[in-house]
Amino acid sequence: MTTKHRINSVFVYSFLITLFIFLLGLFANYGLDFVRIHALSEVMREQSLSTEAFLTEKMFLTASGDTICVDAPYQVQRLRDELKQVGVDLSTYSTTSWFNKKDFDFLKRKYFLLELRMLALLTQLNKECDEDYVPILFFYQVDDTLSERQGFILDEISESYEGKVLVLSFDKEYKDEPLIMSLRDFYDVTFAPTLIIDLEKKYEGMQYIEELHVVLQNILRVPDPYAINTSFFYGNLTKEKLFQTFAEADDTFLKAESALMLARWEGNITCDVLSFYDLIKPHSSVQEALLFETSASLGCGRNKKAFYREAERVWSEQKNPARSKVAHLLSTGKANIILPFSSNITSVFVIPEQGLIVQRVEETWYGLAEEGVLRFVVPEERVYYPNTRFLRQDMALLLPLPQQLS
Structure with missing residues (x-):
């Protein structure tokens, strides 16, 4: 075999090996997507059932003249932790998925709806159980550096207030769920990041941890x-x-x-x-x-x-x-x-x-x-x-x- 033929053979073998590795990676990613989607679907199904069970329990106790207020802090903390982990996994997996964007978008919509249900629950508990939960609506933009940094700050804020401050994150540009669009339009959100604190105070642009502490202290530490x-x-x-x-x-x-x-x-x-x-x-x-x-x-x-x-x-x-x-x-x-x-x-x-x-x-x-x-x-x-x-x-x-x- 001539030198030229050897070189050509090397290139062909190299190409075939590279193609094999590439295809293997594609199939692996494809398979991982299914595993991730299945795992997320199961977690969100459990989350949805937990929320539904909590609301059903509340309705039953209210009808019988009892109250769910005693159990509310534990239930809210549990639902909050589950929602937070689903949000982290969903954002991570959806950005690395090559094949199943529609499936992840469907799960994303379900996740946003669960957040809206959590918001309604917090509002009701504040009214009926003399609670003082502070929801923060966080409107972000995908692949935006400022939004990502704001998210890290809000994670720290949420952990600092022992379950009293709950961050609910929404994609500002998400158009597949009318309720998200209505919420965005109601608060006239045109910039990311934007925060709506306690359903009243609107803050556009980057908000640092010291500023947020001042705002939250004024809400949570009201004297008399x-x-x-x-x-x-x-x-x-x-x-x-x-x-x-x-x-x-x-x-x-x-x-x-x-x-x-x-x-x-x-x-x-x-x-x-x-x-x-x-x-x-x-x-x-x-x-x-x-x-x-x-x-x-x-x-x-x-x-x-x-x-x-x-x-x-x-x-x-x-x-x-x-x-x-x-x-x-x-x-x-x-x-x-x-x-x-x-x-x-x-x-x-x-x-x-x-x-x-x-x-x-x-x-x-x-x-x-x-x-x-x-x-x-x-x-x-x-x-x-x-x-x-x-x-x-x-x-x-x-x-x-x-x-x-x-």
Whole structure:
């Protein structure tokens, strides 16, 4: 065989080997696509079933007069983790697929629909379970460097807030699902990345982690949330008297109370007020329970359900079933708490050391008797004393004014 023939043979063999490797790679990718699609389909099917089961359970419990609010945080966290992993896998596989773009696009649409269902669920839980989930709608663009960087930042943000902040990502240019297009048009999204935080605040362009923390803190750490825009009744109290009491008080509870009333007077209450209550070493179990309820009512991003559970424990130990029941109901986050009425309504009442729970029914406030029934008609001006703890929009805890301020 001549040298020329040998060279030609080498080229032919090299070409055939290269072609074989290329075809092997194609078939391998083709096979992997099917494996990936099958795996993703199974995960998304389970995700869809989990969501459907959660919603069905919620409907059943609502119909039977019970609440799913106790289980909601666990369920939301589980669904969030599953959605996040599916999103990562879907974006990774769809960019490396050569043959099954349509199949991946179909799964992508299903994924977006699951995100929209999650958004509806969060909105409902915030309303019905007194929750404070913050959804972030993240409109990105495929193969966009800024969108990719924003995604990494949002991953870190989501992990920082222990399930309270949930990121839902949508392809800005996706046209196969009308609901996505409607959502995009509703918020007039024309640029990527764009963030819609808490369904209200719109931010275009790159948002860095420090900026996002500030925005989220302002949403999640609202002080005294149920007393916003409340006009308090101060009676014979004066601002000077409150200042003097705050400055001279040796008792930590008195100092905290005067700090709260001063802040409300000035309309400038901040989370710093809670720090005064944190310094208190309770001298009795009653005061311990009141401090738990105070921490829950003043908000500032604290786990109010955990504080109410602690208050429930203390009231139970103190053999106070009425207060224990109220604390338990508050710890569930259930929207509609209906306390029973007494058959004998009176306008004569006293506010004991442990305070008086009041509930507003229509336009009237009623006080809770030891038997766990609403018995006392309470004047509105007494409800709006500056040391009242507003537990919800329709429920408050009245405390006697400190003797030094009476």
